[in-house]
Amino acid sequence: MAATFSPVSSSSPIGVFDSGIGGLSVLQALRHELPHERFVYLADSGNAPYGERGDAFVVPRTRDIAQHLVQHHGVKALVIACNTATAAAVEQLRTDMPQLPLIGVEPALKPASLSSQTHHVGVMGTRGTVSSQRFARLVAEHGSRTQFHVQACDGLARAIERSTEVPLPQDSSTTETRALCARYTSALGTFGVKTGQIDTLVLGCTHYIFAKDDLRALLGPEVQLVDTGAAVARQTRRMLEQSGTLAPEPTDAPADLLAGPAQIQLMTTGSLSALQSSALRWLDLPATCCTAVDIPLHAEALASR
Ligand code: DGL
Numbered sequence: 601m602a603a604t605f606s607p608v609s610s611s612s613p614i615g616v617f618d619s620g621i622g623g624l625s626v627l628q629a630l631r632h633e634l635p636h637e638r639f640v641y642l643a644d645s646g647n648a649p650y651g652e653r654g655d656a657f658v659v660p661r662t663r664d665i666a667q668h669l670v671q672h673h674g675v676k677a678l679v680i681a682c683n684t685a686t687a688a689a690v691e692q693l694r695t696d697m698p699q700l701p702l703i704g705v706e707p708a709l710k711p712a713s714l715s716s717q718t719h720h721v722g723v724m725g726t727r728g729t730v731s732s733q734r735f736a737r738l739v740a741e742h743g744s745r746t747q748f749h750v751q752a753c754d755g756l757a758r759a760i761e762r763s764t765e766v767p768l769p770q771d772s773s774t775t776e777t778r779a780l781c782a783r784y785t786s787a788l789g790t791f792g793v794k795t796g797q798i799d800t801l802v803l804g805c806t807h808y809i810f811a812k813d814d815l816r817a818l819l820g821p822e823v824q825l826v827d828t829g830a831a832v833a834r835q836t837r838r839m840l841e842q843s844g845t846l847a848p849e850p851t852d853a854p855a856d857l858l859a860g861p862a863q864i865q866l867m868t869t870g871s872l873s874a875l876q877s878s879a880l881r882w883l884d885l886p887a888t889c890c891t892a893v894d895i896p897l898h899a900e901a902l903a904s905r
Pocket of ligand 1: 618619620622623648649650651652681682683684685726729757758804805806807
């Protein structure tokens with residue numbers, strides 16, 4: 601059944617959702633592209649990671665979170681800042697909420713394929729994403745000139761999520777992230793810019809952007825790391841323009857102004873202190889932007905656990 605949808609205006613917020621803190625990397629890009637917008641971000645960290653849970657959990661959970669953002673926050677558009685949830689649930693959400701502009705994220709195979717000189721592209725993603733039908737279609741669409749080397753990175757999103765949890769010592773989880781990055785990149789093959797080497801790596805999970813420094817240290821300066829944040833932000837702008845709900849630019853605002861704390865609300869179903877430390881570390885936002893929220897698990901999601 602189609603969901604109820606209250607009237608929205610250009611001053612309504614944009615909803616952004618991820619299984620956890622990974623989608624903050626997309627929110628970073630959204631803030632740059634749309635500095636005059638309000639954002640409501642929901643991290644389902646109490647249930648992360650989604651990547652190894654399967655569609656029977658991810659689909660009903662994504663629907664419940666989308667409903668929550670529409671009904672309790674009156675969002676005018678929804679960015680699913682999670683490759684895993686997009687792969688599993690975006691079609692279902694489009695059916696449930698036909699009036700809501702929906703923007704999903706998927707691994708950037710097309711730009712990677714266009715820019716790779718060696719025509720060998722590595723792809724890191726969650727098990728849910730890389731085993732999905734949507735991903736198989738993407739590979740088929742862009743695989744004629746490029747060989748994609750694909751790796752399901754079990755545990756990596758969880759390690760990145762844990763690295764934000766306090767009081768876990770920062771070092772132990774960072775070490776875990778680095779070790780997993782090393783294991784998965786070496787499983788992908790040989791990186792470099794010579795013939796036959798992988799010269800481009802697609803970060804097919806929004807959490808992995810926060811492991812960029814580790815990946816860069818492992819792969820060296822020549823390998824390109826590709827993510828979708830900026831493209832998703834541009835697509836969000838286009839969708840808002842089409843629906844006539846883009847927030848107007850204040851005439852006296854400086855051109856490089858970022859959406860500030862008053863315009864951003866961050867919520868988590870998991871550890872509030874972890875969200876607060878991520879907000880400060882990656883978005884330079886104060887703890888006062890963050891709150892805890894309880895969104896009970898739907899019977900279908902519970903049954904699949
Ligand atoms: N950040 C998410 C993605 O882009 C999900 C990671 C997870 O929860 O496994 O796929």
